[in-house]
Amino acid sequence: MLRKEYFRLLVLGIISILSGFVTSGVAVANINDQVAQLDFATTTLSGIVTIFGEPLKYFRGSEIFTKDNLPSIYYMQYPNGFSIVMANGHINELRFESASTGYLFKGEIQIGSPLTSVLSVVGQPTQTITGQQCGWQDGILYKDINGTVGYCYYLRSDENVRFFFTSYKVIAIYLTGNTVSPPVPAMKEFDDVRSMDLSGMNLAGRNGLIETLTFNIETIWPAAARMPADCEPNELMAAAMNPGLGIREIHGRGITGAGVNVAIIDQPMYLDHPEYTGKIAAYYDTGCGGEQSSMHGPAVTSLLVGKNCGTAPGANVYFAAVPSWKQDAAYYANALNWIVAQNKALPASSKIRVVSVSAAPSGSGSPYLYNNQMWNDAVALAAADNILVLDCSSNHGFIGACWLDPNDREDVTKCVSGFPGSSSLPNLEDVLTPSSARTTAQHYDYQGRNSYIYWGRGGLSWSIPYCAGVLAMGWQIRPELTADEMVEILFSSAYTNANGAKIIDPQKFISSLTPATPEEIAVSKIRQAIAEKQKALEAIDNARQGEQTACDAVKELFAGGKSSMKKVDIIIAMQKIHSAVQHLEQSADALRKSIEKLKDALRTLGFEP
Structure with missing residues (x-):
């Protein structure tokens, strides 16, 4: 049988996340008649196209192929959850993964049919194995796989069919024909x-x-x-859940990012994986078109706040889901603007401190084709609100990749710059953060089906949430520090190897964050007050410009002589606007004096404003 990529590609949602879902006019209302025309042993690609039409795409995993450049094993994706697996020029499987296909097995079983109905149609299993890992054996019903109630698998080779179940109902029907295993x-x-x-x-x-x-x-x-x-x-998979570099020892001291709010902008995800269930403070879909989960979203979330995999398992997440496959940075800007809006509504003690963005929505080499400047503008707005944005872009990003020694994950001196198997050199201006030899959450096929992936070679995407979690632990200890101050400590505490590369050192970073003294807290509070009043002063300046514009418009009514209003009323209105401008100027003067008094207080204590 074909490589069992069963659950990685089980639901069309992950396929469309990887390469974008395209609607098609191919009719599937008569799918049962079309299937009846097939001969698994003899129907070739041309015959399939004659019966079903051209597919939406030819693919395998994240690879897309043209019709004249197909590998020995590939998939043909049609609308409404119908796909065909091809191996060595012949049909290997027909896959029905949505009720909208209209397919009926033996005229009775369809997507949504209960397990009992399947057993009555195809026969009872020779054995039922409950609560264990799926073994994929013929005639055996694997029930409540890995302890997930209702998740089942049943292969009947004599009927040339495989069934997948969740909540004891059919979620996929795979018709098998060519039983010759591909090489x-x-x-x-x-x-x-x-x-x-x-x-x-x-x-x-x-x-x-x-x-x-x-x-x-x-x-x-x-x-x-x-x-x-x-x-x-x-x-190995269990060991790689450990973030390494002494982080679990830090967690053992009660430093977990507890009480710190963070945010993630990434592909959509279900919220019930045990790594992060209960940790999502708010979830916002920017326009994912019905896609509910992905490979990427669960992975980065588990690396940041995961119970076993995360660097900050005590933090709370504001999650904004984006359709990265549309290659439009406007979705990312919308997501970040939502995060800023959420932050403004939070009390001073609960502000969002850092946003993890495992993407490059702008900068040279960005894969996003549209609205890159919108992302830059959104990052500037977030920075003005003291929110640190970590992304992979060349213009904003300062995080690079390194990989942990699988045999000694705790020793920062054994971290290797870059990616395993790659000769690319790191940017010596970056802080390198582990991305490889890690385990992440997997949760992209359907709700309730939780799993894990081990990555021998991860990408920079995995470094971003790792670093965000380390910073979150820092804010648990020193919540009064600004984003710039925290990043400065991150750099100064990094381990520098013989090649001059700086590697994140969580142990040294945390030890550098000694609890603030009463004097430091007092100075920080005064500086925060100055910053808030300066923002208020900027708002007054903007309002004053608006009032002046209004005053000029009323003056034009008087000077133009074309208004039907009484001139005496226009004069009174001008006086009132003028009075409003004066009051605003008085408020601005009062704020300036107040800011100077606060600065004098800092100088008196021996600190520069």
Whole structure:
């Protein structure tokens, strides 16, 4: 059978997140008649196109192919949750993943049918295995897989069908035809083997390989005798939940980011993964078109506030979901503006301190084609509100990537700059933060189905939330520090290796944040008062300009002589506006004097304003 990428591509939502969903006019109302025309053994690509029309796309994972450049294994995506898996030029599976396809198996079973109905149509299983990992074996009903009640899998090769269930109802029907397994490619370092069946491979003696791969809980491994002796995947996945660099020791001291509000702008996600359930303070969809979850959103959230994976498991998250696949930075700007608005409504003790954005909505090399300046403007507004925005852009970003030593995750001196298997050199102006040899939450197929992914080589996307969480821990200790002050300490506490690269050092960073003295708290409060009054003064200046514009407009009524209003009324209105301007100027003068008094207070205490 084809590589079991069953759950990585199970729901069309993740497919559309990776490459964008395109609507099509291909009719599927007669899907049952169309399926009846197929012969799994003989129907080729041209025959499929004759019956169903051209697909929305040819793809495999995140790769998109043209019709004249197809690999041996690929997928054909049609509307309404219908897709075809091709292997070696023939149909391997027809996949129905939405009730809107209209497909009926044997005229009775459709998406949404209960498990009991399936068993009555295709027959009872030879064995029922409850609460354990799915073994994918023929004739066996895997029930409540991994302890998730209602999540089931049932293969009946004699009926050429596989069923997937959640809440004991069918969520996917896969018709199997070509039972000849496609060739399994030779395993290479850094391969992505999520949800694949590797049981037929022999990896014995390939020490060091497993640590480089990307895999998930659903990956099926060879028997122990055919595995490398130096690594057990489940143990590696559990170990890589640890952020390393002494962070869990810091958590043990009660420093977890508790009470600190942070924000994330990323692809959509379900909110019930155990890594972060109950930690989402607010969720805002900027326009994801019905997409409910993704690979990316759950991953970055778990790296920031995850119970097991996060650097700041005690923090709360304001999450803004964006459709990154539309390549429009306006969605990111909208998200950040929403975060700023949320922040203005929060009391001074609960402000949002940092926003994690694992994307580059502007700057050179940005993949976003539209409205980049909108993002820059939104970042400036956030900065004015003392919100630190961490992104991957070349113009705003200051975070680079490094990777943890899998055998000694706590030693910052063993972190390696850049990405595993890559010779690219880091920017010596950045703070390098771990992105590889990490485990993240996986939650993109359907609500209630929770899993994990191990990344032998992660991207810069994983560094951003890691750093945001470290900063959140800092604000738990020193909430009076500004964004600029916290970043300065982050840089000054970083470990510098022999090549001059600066690597984040959470232990030293936290030790640099000694609790504020009463004198420091008093000075900080005075400076905060000065900053707030300066903002008020700017608002008054803007209002005064508006009043002057209004006054000029009324003067024009008087001078032009074309108004039907009485001149005496116009004169009285001008006087009242003039009086309002005077009052505003008096308020501005009072604020200036108040600001100077506060600055004098700082000087008296021996501090510069």
